[in-house]
Amino acid sequence: MDINSVPQDDSSTYSNNKKAIYARGEDGSVNVVGSSGWTAEETVTKQALEDLQDSAALAYAEVLNGEKSPLYYHMYAIRMDLQVLADSTGFFKWTIKKDFDPKKFESISEKRLAVYADAMGKTMDELKVLEELGYECE
Numbered sequence: 001m002d003i004n005s006v007p008q009d010d011s012s013t014y015s016n017n018k019k020a021i022y023a024r025g026e027d028g029s030v031n032v033v034g035s036s037g038w039t040a041e042e043t044v045t046k047q048a049l050e051d052l053q054d055s056a057a058l059a060y061a062e063v064l065n066g067e068k069s070p071l072y073y074h075m076y077a078i079r080m081d082l083q084v085l086a087d088s089t090g091f092f093k094w095t096i097k098k099d100f101d102p103k104k105f106e107s108i109s110e111k112r113l114a115v116y117a118d119a120m121g122k123t124m125d126e127l128k129v130l131e132e133l134g135y136e137c138e
Contacts, residue, residue: 003033011037013045052079063130069105070130071116078120088119 003023018034056076062068086093117124
């Protein structure tokens, strides 16, 4: 990308910050240029955030209905998915899925729960409960 072509669309997703973009200067050298974002990236970012919010709302309903453990909701609420949680904890995806079962989650070891808590930036007590958010659940 040419140094004069770096987008400066003042993207709201950047929160008045700049993103480093590599661009080629007039002399052919590669330079780092600050970009305030561009419209296409902002649109895609907002769509991704909406998808994550929808996933969290669906997970909340599943936990309320007794289908999943609170761990399932917390994973989506902090913008993780199964792969990211597996990478963050070192646990296999299939073992995490077992922990999404409410009955199995009740008997989870403190050591295992501590790993989840550390990876999610929450306390063990926070992971055990579902806070009241007022989502409309069907």
